[in-house]
C-alpha cells in the first residue's frame with residue numbers, strides 16, 4: 001500500500017499508532033496494519049492493488065489469494081463459494097460492479113453490510129478514488145448487530161407478552177397523562193381513547209370517587225417512587241365495569257431528569273369477582289344474604305369491645321320461627337326457602353342500617369342491637385321495643401309461591417356490655433330466652449333475665465294502661481300553691497296525677513319517664529296545657545284568683561314539636577285564657593338541645609305574654625351565657641338546696657348566689673320544697689320573694705272544691721303553720 005494513498009485517508013489510524021507514526025517509529029504501511037478496519041484498494045480495472053493486515057483476519061481471506069493482486073471478481077467468487085455471500089455469484093458480481101460504478105458517478109460512498117459464513121457481521125463502505133479505482137473499508141459491526149438483534153428479540157418478546165397476557169403496557173408524561181397504551185386488552189376493550197391525554201385520576205373510577213381516594217398513588221408519584229397493584233374500577237365503552245390493577249415506576253433520562261412513568265395495567269376483574277364470591281360464601285348466608293354464624297360471631301365480639309368503651313348496652317335477639325317445620329313439610333322446601341328469604345328481608349327492614357342481622361342456620365335468626373343506652377333498664381326497654389317490632393314484622397302473613405303462609409316468631413333477648421362473657425355465652429342466653437318465649441305460648445318476646453323481664457313487662461303494662469288512662473279520663477291536674485313573702489297565694493304549679501283504677505293515685509315520677517320514651521308525653525302534655533288554660537279561664541272570672549298564674553311543666557319532646565307554638569296558642573284561644581297568667585316551666589337539660597330553636601320558640605311564646613320559669617335550678621348545666629339569651633322571668637331553686645339550707649352552709653351559699661344572680665338578671669326566684677317555717681324565714685331573710693312547698697300546701701286537685709271565690713288561699717290548698725307577716 002503506498003504512502004501517498006494513505007495520506008488521503010486521514011483519521012483512520014488509532015491515536016497510538018498515529019502518535020507512533022508522527023514520531024517516525026512506524027511506516028504508514030505498518031500503521032495501516034494496526035487499523036482495526038480492513039482496507040482494500042482496487043484499481044480502475046478491478047484489481048486488488050493494496051490491503052492491510054485486518055483484511056486477512058476480518059474478511060478471513062487467504063493471504064496467497066490477496067498477495068496475487070486478484071481481480072475483485074475472483075475474490076467475490078471465492079467468498080461466495082465459501083458461503084460468505086448468499087445467492088448466484090454472477091448476479092452478485094453484477095451488483096458489485098454496479099455499485100462500484102455508481103460511487104464513481106455519484107461521488108457518494110456506498111455502504112452495505114453482510115454476515116460471513118463464520119458469523120461475523122461486517123459493514124463495508126466503498127469510496128471512489130479521484131484518479132479512478134476504489135477503496136473499500138470494512139468494519140466489524142458484529143457486536144452492534146448482535147445488540148440490534150437482541151433489541152429486536154426483546155421488542156418481539158414484549159409484543160408477545162402484551163399480546164398474549166392480560167397485562168398491558170402504559171406510559172405517562174411528567175404530568176401523569178397517558179401517552180402510550182399497548183397490548184391486546186387495550187385493543188380489544190378499546191381502552192386507549194378513554195385514557196390517552198388524560199391522567200388516571202381524571203377518569204371516573206366508581207371505587208375512587210373522591211380525590212383523597214387517589215392519595216396512595218399520588219403520594220408515590222409525587223415522591224417519584226414505584227407503585228404496585230393500585231386497584232381502580234373502570235366503566236369501559238362496552239358499558240361494563242372492570243377492575244384494573246396498575247403498577248408503575250418512574251422513568252429518568254440519561255441526565256437523571258424525570259420524564260414520566262411507565263408500567264403495566266392488569267385486568268383483575270375475574271379475581272375481584274372471585275374474591276367477592278369467596279367473601280359472600282365465607283361471611284354470608286347463601287340463601288338469605290344475611291351474615292352467617294361466623295361473621296355474626298365476629299360482630300358480637302366487636303360489639304363487646306365497643307360497648308366496653310362506650311359504656312352503652314347492646315342486645316342480642318335470638319329469633320326462631322314457631323311453625324317453620326310444618327310449613328316446610330306441607331308446602332315443600334322451595335316454599336320454605338322463599339319464606340326464610342322473606343323473613344330475612346323483613347328483619348333487615350325493621351332495624352337500623354347499622355344493626356346486624358344474621359342467620360345461624362335453619363329457621364334461626366339473630367339480630368344485634370348496639371348503643372342502646374348506658375342505663376340497663378332503658379336499654380332493655382329499647383331492645384324490647386325493637387324485638388316487638390321484629391315480632392310484628394315477622395308474624396304478618398306472606399304470600400310465597402301463591403301460598404298464604406304465616407310463621408310467628410319466638411324471640412329471646414339478652415343484654416350485654418363489655419367483654420366478660422364469651423360470644424357462645426351470649427348466644428346461649430338469648431337462645432334460652434327464646435325457649436322461654438316458646439314456653440310462654442310462642443309468638444312472644446322474652447328476656448333472659450327474669451327480673452328484667454318482669455320490669456319490662458311492668459313497663460309495657462304501664463304504657464298500655466297510661467294510653468287507656470288518657471283516653472278514659474284517668475288523668476287529673478293537681479295544683480300546688482306558690483306564695484309570696486306574706487304567704488299569700490299568687491299562683492300554682494300544675495302537677496299531673498293519674499288515678500289508676502287499681503293502683504290508685506300514681507305519682508308522675510313513675511309514669512312521665514315512660515310517657516317520654518314512648519311519645520305518649522305529646523298527647524298528655526297537650527291535655528295538660530288545655531286543662532291548665534281552662535283553669536286559668538275559670539280563675540279569671542273570680543276576682544280573688546284573677547291575678548294568679550298557673551305554671552305548667554314542659555317536656556323536651558313537646559318543645560321539639562315544630563307546631564308547639566301554635567298548639568299553645570290554640571289551647572289559650574280555645575279556653576279564652578290570658579297568656580300573661582300562663583307560665584311554662586323548663587328544665588335545664590331541656591335547654592341543651594338545639595338551643596337556637598328553643599330560643600326562637602320561647603321568644604315567639606314570650607311575645608304572646610307567656611312567662612318562662614327555669615325549674616330545678618342549680619342541678620343542671622346552666623351557663624350564664626345562654627341564661628342571658630333566654631326570655632326567662634323566673635328561676636326555681638331546686639328543693640334539694642332548700643332541704644338542707646339550715647344545716648349545710650354550702651347549700652345556703654348556693655341559694656344566696658342564685659338569689660344574687662337572679663337579681664342581676666332581673667328574674668324572680670321561687671324557692672321549691674319549703675317544708676318548714678324556719679326554711680321560709682331564712683329564705684325570706686336571704687331576699688327570696690316566692691315560695692312553694694308542703695309548708696304552704698300540698699298538691700291538690702285543681703277542680704273547684706267549693707264555689708268560686710270562697711277560698712282565699714286557693715283550691716284544696718292547706719296552709720300548714722302560721723305564715724309570718726311580710
Ligand SMILES: Nc1nc2c(ncn2[C@@H]2O[C@@H]3COP(=O)(O)O[C@H]4[C@@H](O)[C@H](n5cnc6c(=O)[nH]c(N)nc65)O[C@@H]4COP(=O)(O)O[C@H]3[C@H]2O)c(=O)[nH]1
Nearest residue numbers: 495496507508509528553554555673674675692693694699
Ligand atoms: N319533698 C317535697 N316535695 C315537694 C314539696 N313541694 C312540692 N313537692 C313536689 O315537688 C315536685 C315539684 O315539681 P317538679 O320539680 O316540677 O317535678 C315534677 C315534674 O318534673 C314532673 N311533672 C309533674 N307534672 C307534669 C306535667 O304535667 N308535665 C310534665 N312534663 N312533667 C310533670 O313530675 C315531677 C314530680 O311531680 P310531683 O310528684 O307532683 O312532685 C312535685 C311536688 O309534689 C315539698 O315541700 N317537699
